[in-house]
Amino acid sequence: MSGPETTSPPAAAAAGFAVLTAATALTGVLTGGRWVGFVLVTVIVVSVVGAVLRSGRLPAPLVATGQVAVLTGLVTALFTRSGVLVVLPGPDALRELRMVLAAAAGQVGIGVPPVPATTELLCLVVVAVGLVAVLVDTLAVAAAAPAASGLVLLCVVAVPASLADELLPWWTFALGALGFALLLRVDVQRRQLGWGKPGGPGGSAAGVGAAALVVALLAGAAVTAVGTEGRLPGSGPGSAAGDAGIGLNPFTSLRGQLDNGDPVDLFRVRGLTDRAYLRALTLSTYQDGQGWLRGRLDATMPADGAVPLPAGLSAPLPGPVLEVQIEPIDYVDTWLPAFGVPLSFRGAGADWRYDPGALTAFSGQRQRAAPYTVQSVLPRPDAAMLRSSASGTAGGGEFLDTGGVDPRVGELAAQVTAGAPTPFDATLALGSFFTEPGNGFSYELQTAPGGSGDALVDFLFEGRSGYCEQYASAMAIMLRTLGIPARVAVGFTPGIATGNARLITTEDAHAWVEAWFPGAGWLTFDPTPLSDGRTVVPPYVTEGSTPASALPLPTGQEMPTISADPATGASAAADPAGGQGSGGGPGALPGPGAVALVMLGAAAALSPAGLRMLRRRQRLQVAATGGPRAAGAAWEEVLAESRDRGVELPTTESVRATARRLVREHALDEEGRAGLQALVGAVERSWYGADAPADAPRDRALPALLQTVRASVTRCAPPGRRARLLPRSVLSRRGRI
16 A cells, blocks of 8 residues: 555656646637646646645545645635635635636637636636646546546547637647656556566556547547537527527626737728617526526527518617628627617628527627628617607516516615606616716726625625626616616627728627617617727717716715816815915015025926926826827827836837737736726827717826826836936937927
8 A cells, every 4th residue: 555655746746747738728718828827836736735635644535625625725815805814715705706707607608719818717727727637636646547537638628629719739739648648657657666567557558548649639639620619509590599698797808908918800890970889699687696698599580681670669760770891800709790770681691590689690609700781770769759758568578577686776776766757867867877976986897896795786885896797787687677678788889990990809898788668679878987988878868868966876975075186186175274375475575495495496397307297297287188189198198107117119019009018018907907998099089080079078088097007007117216316208309298
């Protein structure tokens, strides 16, 4: 019995190496190399813990239990912020992990490989690879059956192979074969030492290993050729799509944030004269604890030629009819996006189906769509028509189901809309409730953790921060509690103007609310408080909106009475002394001390640091004032901050490429990346988007975005003494406003 235990460290190391080499198959589904470090740390931790526990001659089940416990602590420390003593998973940490893993599962279900290694996917990778490492370690070391562990390693290769569109790199198979062969060789040596019979079991082990390698290579290639990614059970042509749920979380990965690699161009759109959202699919079923799920789709109608209107609507619908040409670029998915209410599809092909009730065109599996043309109506009913319309029951009441939502959510919805005389006014009031700054909601890349155990309740009553998914989900369910049919739509914002077309990228992925009004159909309402100008406000919302100051607030909240100066961000509270400082009245004559201070101030102002401060203030004022120079001044200030820190950015790159370089060179944190992304959008629209009005709200957001980016640069790349005293942005020729 001494052999396996005394030689377990080499066997444990070989088992860990085999898992690492097999995990290289993940390169086919994840971009970048960030995930490699997580996999390496995970395998090392599991292998070392196993070897240490076995050195104490613990039974194999206890060793595996200890490995799983340490793996749980590792996941808690890496992916939660509420672990007890960092590594112990308390109730709050378990809730965080559940949300992160649910988001990861959604991204796997809808993402197009290779996808960015998001935090959610990294958590899933650590959990999956860690459990595989425990299982392989148990089979190869404790059970002395390394050949059996080959089946587990084969699964590690087969899963990425089945998800990737193309054959995995040959070297991943070679490394996997090398790792498995080394594991078998170490086992042969262990058996020889234990039995004292050189060559005894070596031949059989080598034979098993060779057979396993052949099977692994053939299976990996075969699974890759099949390409099972994105299939919907029972959703082939002529059949109804299954009701497997797709939640909102998958679409987080489509946001294409600056820390997730380069944005991917998805569509080029021509003929879109009015800015509108490009809808991919709608989510109609809400389940408490799971969120929004896709309903059952009717796949009997081809998305080729004329298509009918949703039940309950008749032509003509109020609004312009557009014929839009949509050219997919790097878009591969099961959904065929369209604007407004489609009337006909051309060029999509025979593999696509259309459900008029869901306003969704889809296929049985992911595919790269050919360029297609959609004739659509962009609904534009007037506010008077909507106010005279009572709320309807679209889909036989399906869109009124609240799925066991917490009663407090309905009470809040009733309170917010207490003064609304019609369903349309109630819908507007709910939208304004989320977007009115005084109500405390903010757009963030991560939701704030809560303690109620209900994500919706935590968002509405505690955190009040999140991104489009949280806002769309909350408003839709609140509308349902008021008897207004609602659902969540997922797709893309209109992108940016490029010549005679619009370019839509992964950065434009978005979720919003659709509410049903008889005679008008499903209308768009967007409660996400974005300030970067990407959102679309339909004319009927602008026409019928209630002034934000007239909206009721939840009990116990008050509107803030101190505003912030748009240029500096400083509070503008009234001075109790009537605005006079402590330095005397306006007619006082300066003394010698005052003269000296003035001279010192003038010298400081003429120093490089003083000039830098002056130019910063000038740029902030230009950005706050608005106009054609506002975005350029804000962008120049960001570049100046970079030059002060010794990073000179090339002038030949695009704004987006420069932003990515800024993130990389100064290691900006999440808040800074989000602010920079929004600032880049504002700059691009100012420079290239001629169709945007000059007084758009995004101009007034420039100072706040600029302050966010500057604060992040200061936190992540603090300036040295030389940078403060001799700023390069002033000393260089490019240091101008």
